[in-house]
Amino acid sequence: MNRTLELVKTVFEPNQLEILDAPQVALAGRSNVGKSSLVNCLAGRKSLARISSTPGKTRSLNFYLVKPDDFFLVDLPGYGYAKTSKTERAKWGKLIERYVTSTRQLTTMAVLLDSRLPPQRIDLELVAYLRSMGIPLLAVLTKADKCKQKDLAHRVSEWRDLLGGAGVPLPFSSKTGRGRDKLWNLLAESVNPSPASSEAE
Ligand SMILES: Nc1nc2c(ncn2[C@@H]2O[C@H](COP(=O)(O)OP(=O)(O)OP(=O)(O)O)[C@@H](O)[C@H]2O)c(=O)[nH]1
Numbered sequence: 001m002n003r004t005l006e007l008v009k010t011v012f013e014p015n016q017l018e019i020l021d022a023p024q025v026a027l028a029g030r031s032n033v034g035k036s037s038l039v040n041c042l043a044g045r046k047s048l049a050r051i052s053s054t055p056g057k058t059r060s061l062n063f064y065l066v067k068p069d070d071f072f073l074v075d076l077p078g079y080g081y082a083k084t085s086k087t088e089r090a091k092w093g094k095l096i097e098r099y100v101t102s103t104r105q106l107t108t109m110a111v112l113l114d115s116r117l118p119p120q121r122i123d124l125e126l127v128a129y130l131r132s133m134g135i136p137l138l139a140v141l142t143k144a145d146k147c148k149q150k151d152l153a154h155r156v157s158e159w160r161d162l163l164g165g166a167g168v169p170l171p172f173s174s175k176t177g178r179g180r181d182k183l184w185n186l187l188a189e190s191v192n193p194s195p196a197s198s199e200a201e
């Protein structure tokens with residue numbers, strides 16, 4: 001299926017959040033993990049979302065409308081960048097918390113994890129927070145092109161054990177397109193479960 005992404009809203013402050021009448025999947029992860037690159041990869045466009053090798057590029061919540069499925073993919077600012085000031089960090093926390101608690105249309109949080117790094121405390125904290133909120137998560141191991149096959153397999157099983165029943169993490173590379181079709185299917189399925197998969201629940 002040929003899908004398109006269109007940026008329809010950008011939010012910098014909690015009071016700019018509004019109710020959007022469509023399911024949403026948000027992309028969360030540490031700064032520089034590859035969230036915006038993943039948006040571009042899914043869109044098949046080079047510069048729809050701004051990317052940078054300097055962490056902290058995305059400062060706002062960016063809402064992309066996916067057609068023809070009619071759901072939002074939400075690119076979130078990254079967390080955990082060491083040089084971020086305390087004030088900035090607190091602002092991130094508030095904005096994300098407000099988004100998560102006020103968005104009843106949030107069907108899934110895609111958690112992006114760097115495939116080259118062992119599980120980081122801050123990622124585990126996010127996973128625990130999402131669990132406590134009852135938000136389904138979809139784990140994506142980014143930058144798979146930079147990881148040896150053996151190390152990647154190890155990382156997959158490590159995260160699979162940590163996540164328990166929350167599914168197998170998906171190796172993904174915005175550079176090579178690895179995992180792209182599979183991710184599109186998982187995203188579409190999460191906002192619009194097929195009858196067979198909801199019966200199985
Ligand atoms: N090799 C490789 N590099 C990648 C991949 N995805 C992203 N990058 C690089 O990683 C850097 C950060 O990518 P972004 O997409 O801006 O990361 P982000 O998570 O949106 O970062 P923030 O907006 O700061 O939270 C850029 O230099 C990208 O080119 C990938 O799959 N493979």
Ligand SMILES: [Mg+2]
Binds near residue numbers: 036051058076078
């Ligand atoms: Mg970004």
